[in-house]
Amino acid sequence: MPIGDMLLRSVDDSQINTVFPKTFEEYKKWDKEKDELPPEPVFKALFEELAYGEKVKVGRALTRMNYSKSGWKSLIKKTSREIKKVIRKDEFPESYKSFLIETNEKWADPTYWYAVGQMVNNQTPIYYYNAVDRTYDENQKVVQQDEDRRVYVKTWIKTFKVSIYVTFFCIILGFPVAHLLANLPLRYSNLLMIFVLLPFWTSLLVRTTAWIIMLQQNGVINGVLVWLGIISEDGRIQMVYNETGTLIAMTQILLPFMILPLYSVMRVIPKSHMRAAQNLGAKPALAFWKVYLPQTIPGMSAGGLLVFVLAIGYFITPELVGGKDGKLIGSWIAYHLKTTLNWGLCAALGAILLGIMLVFYWLYNKIVGIDNIKLG
Amino acid sequence: MALPSYATPVQRTYYYSYLFFCAVVFFFLVAPLIAIIPISFSVSPFMVFTDEMLSWPPDPDAWSLRWYKNMIGNCSADVVSSTVPCSNKWMIGTVNSFFIGFIATFIATTLGTLAALGLSRPHMPYKGLIMAILISPMIVPLIITAAGMFFFYARINLVYSFTGIILAHVALATPFVVITVTATLVGFDMNMVKASQSLGARPVRTFFKVIMPLILPGVISGALFAFITSFDEVVIVMFMASLDQLTIPKQMWAGIRQEISPVILCMATCLVVLSILLLTTVELLRRRSEKLRGITSR
Numbered sequence: 222m223p224i225g226d227m228l229l230r231s232v233d234d235s236q237i238n239t240v241f242p243k244t245f246e247e248y249k250k251w252d253k254e255k256d257e258l259p260p261e262p263v264f265k266a267l268f269e270e271l272a273y274g275e276k277v278k279v280g281r282a283l284t285r286m287n288y289s290k291s292g293w294k295s296l297i298k299k300t301s302r303e304i305k306k307v308i309r310k311d312e313f314p315e316s317y318k319s320f321l322i323e324t325n326e327k328w329a330d331p332t333y334w335y336a337v338g339q340m341v342n343n344q345t346p347i348y349y350y351n352a353v354d355r356t357y358d359e360n361q362k363v364v365q366q367d368e369d370r371r372v373y374v375k376t377w378i379k380t381f382k383v384s385i386y387v388t389f390f391c392i393i394l395g396f397p398v399a400h401l402l403a404n405l406p407l408r409y410s411n412l413l414m415i416f417v418l419l420p421f422w423t424s425l426l427v428r429t430t431a432w433i434i435m436l437q438q439n440g441v442i443n444g445v446l447v448w449l450g451i452i453s454e455d456g457r458i459q460m461v462y463n464e465t466g467t468l469i470a471m472t473q474i475l476l477p478f479m480i481l482p483l484y485s486v487m488r489v490i491p492k493s494h495m496r497a498a499q500n501l502g503a504k505p506a507l508a509f510w511k512v513y514l515p516q517t518i519p520g521m522s523a524g525g526l527l528v529f530v531l532a533i534g535y536f537i538t539p540e541l542v543g544g545k546d547g548k549l550i551g552s553w554i555a556y557h558l559k560t561t562l563n564w565g566l567c568a569a570l571g572a573i574l575l576g577i578m579l580v581f582y583w584l585y586n587k588i589v590g591i592d593n594i595k596l597g
Numbered sequence: 598m599a600l601p602s603y604a605t606p607v608q609r610t611y612y613y614s615y616l617f618f619c620a621v622v623f624f625f626l627v628a629p630l631i632a633i634i635p636i637s638f639s640v641s642p643f644m645v646f647t648d649e650m651l652s653w654p655p656d657p658d659a660w661s662l663r664w665y666k667n668m669i670g671n672c673s674a675d676v677v678s679s680t681v682p683c684s685n686k687w688m689i690g691t692v693n694s695f696f697i698g699f700i701a702t703f704i705a706t707t708l709g710t711l712a713a714l715g716l717s718r719p720h721m722p723y724k725g726l727i728m729a730i731l732i733s734p735m736i737v738p739l740i741i742t743a744a745g746m747f748f749f750y751a752r753i754n755l756v757y758s759f760t761g762i763i764l765a766h767v768a769l770a771t772p773f774v775v776i777t778v779t780a781t782l783v784g785f786d787m788n789m790v791k792a793s794q795s796l797g798a799r800p801v802r803t804f805f806k807v808i809m810p811l812i813l814p815g816v817i818s819g820a821l822f823a824f825i826t827s828f829d830e831v832v833i834v835m836f837m838a839s840l841d842q843l844t845i846p847k848q849m850w851a852g853i854r855q856e857i858s859p860v861i862l863c864m865a866t867c868l869v870v871l872s873i874l875l876l877t878t879v880e881l882l883r884r885r886s887e888k889l890r891g892i893t894s895r
Contacts, residue, residue, distance in 0.1 A: 394622045401619045416623045422872040423630055424829045426849040427865040431629035434636060441632050444646060473625060534738020537831060541853050551740040558744055558836060571744045
């Protein structure tokens, strides 16, 4: 239910339509081929709606208008002041069109009016375009954002890169550990399991804090390296507040999610299979590759999917450990939700992320089949 | 798993490097958590191992409880004079976290257990679909769930209230209860229910006297999962809590972003201890549950 609401939000554009209903209605009658500027009734409706509209509502509508074309907000604000003067003096102009153009020549600029065309409907794809760095140009065509405003595509790519790396590292680190745990006698493996479950049960923020302490310039790891004489006192490595830090911390945080499914799959693989393969003359490496590895695929893919999906939506750790340019897509969603209040864009980013996730689940279901995800 | 006596040197090398690799990974998993504990007892405000702390024999002046005192809002003069501000925000956060955690756990456990009982009936229609919807908060990235909930709760005026936070936490925590209880119900002998009913017990009495004692370990470990989920949760709290609705994770987040101080490490140490306690409890419960259901230890 909340997710459905979010999907609606991402295309919702009704707020502005409640502020300028008449203007938009008249606007739709404007024949762009015939006249360069909209006809008189549009200006009249706009004048009235600005003059008598609720201030808060108009303000919110202006923010929305600025998404379509920057400059709208200041234009309307200036115009509103002029309109107020007119009302105070009680001298209504004969032609609203020439009055508005007189107060500000931008009203004669058709590109502003073209931008209105994006807002007259109750639904809009603009947030989706924004979420992938596209926007409308003067002629209502979808184009790329200006160079310096393109942030989302970069962030999407980075989010994917980080998630793939983290998944990869988790497989590399998790596989041997799960194998060891699965093959040790239960007494020892239960004991060692604590090492896996303790981070799993510990607060995410505690682990993130711990990594900041470990990785910072005068932190534990640098201290040990200096003490061992591997690096010099001045050569301390910058490991936190950049991508390295994000990768290290996220790998550690998500590693249990890889080990646990792998472990539960490996535990039920009979040991006799490997012995049989070797008996038949396969070298250990070949036996491992041909016999053991294929049997661990369900666990590996379950773990991999879990880690990947968790990594792609992560934002606490990257935000804290990643520093200035460590932001992943999750950070932007939170930023638009909390700070800029651009909820449409926020919802669009979320919806795209959700779509990507569903594609992954679908692929996963096709290839391996969803089986129960076990927890410890 | 031990190496056979006829292993070749190459195999030996492989085997020991494999063990070494595993040891490194285990170290990687727990080292950060262990490292913060001694630092939280340090005198210095810089969150590093100071030279005095590492000296031998131990130097009592290098260790102190000052940050712990700061955390519980008991600030002596020397703490106040340092750069770290002193307030009882951490204690407010602790009270709120436990309050939200307990209520959310209670609701989530009740709902989750009932759902699991219903879903484990053999003739339940649309079982797969219901299960998928129930566990969806677990597999959809948290940020999406949080954003969706924020929009939805904003419509029905529940944001910036404890009710909203608790309800959101219930939604997040219920899947864990459903999964653990469903796992306990595997191998549950339905004949016992029939036996109880044929002896004249009403359904409610059957539930409390027959079903409940048997699935209790699963219910409790589900409840613990639910509690830790709510207790650790920061994203939803960040979105939905007003400025003065502090919880421990929110306070830690703010602490890391603004004034990173050793007080955070004290709270972190407390949380690590808490998680060790919970982990032990869950492990003991799991063994007990297996014994109760007659599944012998592997």
